[in-house]
Amino acid sequence: MQPPGKIAAATVIRLEGRHKPIYHALNDCGDHVVIINTRHIAFSGNKWEQKVYSSHTGYPGGFKQVTATQLHLKDPTAIVKLAVYRMLPKNLQRRTLMQRLHLFPEDVIPEDIEKNLLQEIPQPRAVPKRLDEYTPEEIAAFPKVWTP
Amino acid sequence: MAAPSLLCGGLRRIFSGLLGSGWAAPPARALRQVVEVTEGNTTTIEGRIIEDAEAPPPPNPSGQCPICRWNLKHKYDYVDVLLLSQFIRSDGGMLPRRVTGLCLEEHKKVAVCVQMAHRAGLFPNHRPPLPEGHVPKKPKLNRYLTRWSVRSAKPIWRRGPKWCKKPFPVGHPLLKDNIKYTQKPLCLNH
Numbered sequence: 330m331q332p333p334g335k336i337a338a339a340t341v342i343r344l345e346g347r348h349k350p351i352y353h354a355l356n357d358c359g360d361h362v363v364i365i366n367t368r369h370i371a372f373s374g375n376k377w378e379q380k381v382y383s384s385h386t387g388y389p390g391g392f393k394q395v396t397a398t399q400l401h402l403k404d405p406t407a408i409v410k411l412a413v414y415r416m417l418p419k420n421l422q423r424r425t426l427m428q429r430l431h432l433f434p435e436d437v438i439p440e441d442i443e444k445n446l447l448q449e450i451p452q453p454r455a456v457p458k459r460l461d462e463y464t465p466e467e468i469a470a471f472p473k474v475w476t477p
Numbered sequence: 478m479a480a481p482s483l484l485c486g487g488l489r490r491i492f493s494g495l496l497g498s499g500w501a502a503p504p505a506r507a508l509r510q511v512v513e514v515t516e517g518n519t520t521t522i523e524g525r526i527i528e529d530a531e532a533p534p535p536p537n538p539s540g541q542c543p544i545c546r547w548n549l550k551h552k553y554d555y556v557d558v559l560l561l562s563q564f565i566r567s568d569g570g571m572l573p574r575r576v577t578g579l580c581l582e583e584h585k586k587v588a589v590c591v592q593m594a595h596r597a598g599l600f601p602n603h604r605p606p607l608p609e610g611h612v613p614k615k616p617k618l619n620r621y622l623t624r625w626s627v628r629s630a631k632p633i634w635r636r637g638p639k640w641c642k643k644p645f646p647v648g649h650p651l652l653k654d655n656i657k658y659t660q661k662p663l664c665l666n667h
Contacts, residue, residue, distance in 0.1 A: 330619050371619035374647035374667060378630035396632045398618060457556040457621075459599050471559040473532050475543040475577050477508050 333370045335453035337412035340364065343450065344417065344426045361429045362450075363442060368405040368434040372397065382411065405434035542580040550583075551655045555593035555622065558600070565591055569603040582651075589649045596623040622648045
């Protein structure tokens with residue numbers, strides 16, 4: 330339930346290595362980043378319907394435009410991947426840093442990646458509680474604002 | 478149809494006050510429970526008034542609407558489901574303003590917040606009744622702070638150059654006066 334843009338901003342910082350005090354552009358000190366549950370990202374506003382991802386195959390008549398919904402249903406990791414790719418600095422290091430990014434649509438991660446995970450990046454957005462996730466005590470403790 | 482019922486309610490209170498000396502008139506508006514009792518060949522259908530526990534007094538009793546009385550004027554959002562659920566019906570629709578007692582601007586703000594909460598999926602049990610056991614399809618996409626309805630939003634095929642980009646609307650301008658606990662300005666267009 331996280332917005333892909335904020336997730337991408339946090340991962341780009343880690344991929345470049347800017348979160349380390351020994352950072353330098355020539356140091357190659359970035360970390361590998363694993364993003365899970367990319368199928369469950371949430372866009373704010375009506376971006377699912379309004380955001381359009383365009384590409385051209387290079388051949389005439391090959392201009393393809395896909396809405397975010399269609400792209401997400403076709404490939405659940407594509408939106409986060411494109412968000413990170415477009416936020417990285419536009420230099421030759423971008424492709425190598427993208428190879429250090431690992432995206433998984435669900436919770437399932439291969440074992441060799443899972444045993445190497447060290448740190449969890451905090452979630453950028455506080456996910457709100459649904460009405461049925463509140464306990465009856467909390468619902469009763471909340472005062473009635475108007476009486477019928 | 479609204480005018481005759483209002484007159485009946487008002488006349489009933491006047492007459493009950495005149496005729497019954499010392500007998501307190503029942504409240505004209507209360508939550509009632511329909512009770513049907515069948516004795517022999519007599520069926521009595523009664524609307525028994527549900528007595529609620531006394532609510533604690535609001536911090537600002539001189540307010541005109543419930544939001545002003547509880548000092549919540551610019552302090553609620555689509556996330557505050559416990560507050561918003563008090564103004565919705567069981568099928569998810571808003572209650573009318575003459576029943577809840579909200580002022581016009583607060584009623585509109587609450588309506589907007591309720592719409593955004595519905596689209597975010599925060600009211601899973603306040604769905605309209607569906608006919609003939611038709612199974613609703615589960616929404617596959619998570620969203621929040623949606624200004625327009627899902628079916629009405631069209632793709633922005635050409636966003637334009639950087640100096641005149643067509644923005645994505647987020648949130649609602651009615652809620653732009655809410656108090657912020659961060660220094661970041663509220664962005665209604667992404």
